[in-house]
Amino acid sequence: MMKILLFLFAGTCLLAAFPAPPNQPVVTTDPLKEAAYQILEKKCNVCHRKKNPFMVFKPRNMERRAEKIYRAVFVQQRMPKQTGTPLTEEEYRTLKTWLEQQNILP
Numbered sequence: 001m002m003k004i005l006l007f008l009f010a011g012t013c014l015l016a017a018f019p020a021p022p023n024q025p026v027v028t029t030d031p032l033k034e035a036a037y038q039i040l041e042k043k044c045n046v047c048h049r050k051k052n053p054f055m056v057f058k059p060r061n062m063e064r065r066a067e068k069i070y071r072a073v074f075v076q077q078r079m080p081k082q083t084g085t086p087l088t089e090e091e092y093r094t095l096k097t098w099l100e101q102q103n104i105l106p
């Protein structure tokens, strides 16, 4: 009996020491970039990963691709394709705010 209790106690301690990771891992310490990345991940990468694997957005390449993102989403307005999930008003605002910080807007 004591052994079982000890076992349970040890298990609980282990769980407390290593909490389960949150669903969305935080990828950067800049909150605006993080928010923009989560939008790209949720609304763009879901499709690109299969249909356009050379354009999967990552925290380390999204700045470099900012101009392309801006053109596709805000100028030509052809992303996220009709078959994708549209961005909410708030997601558009967040993405635009981040893009404005990249010094690429006309």
Ligand code: HEC
Pocket: 040, 043, 044, 045, 047, 048, 051, 052, 055, 068, 069, 072, 073, 079, 080, 081, 083, 084, 085, 087
């Ligand atoms: C349902 C699928 C799908 C979704 C969702 C999607 N894309 Fe795409 N995207 C594609 C495909 C397929 C291509 C390559 C063919 C083409 O350019 O139409 C592409 C190409 C692109 C390109 C390259 C175009 C160029 O002019 O070089 C960019 C940039 C892009 N997507 C950005 C985005 C962004 C940003 C989002 C999210 C807001 C997004 N896409 C969502 C399928 C998708």
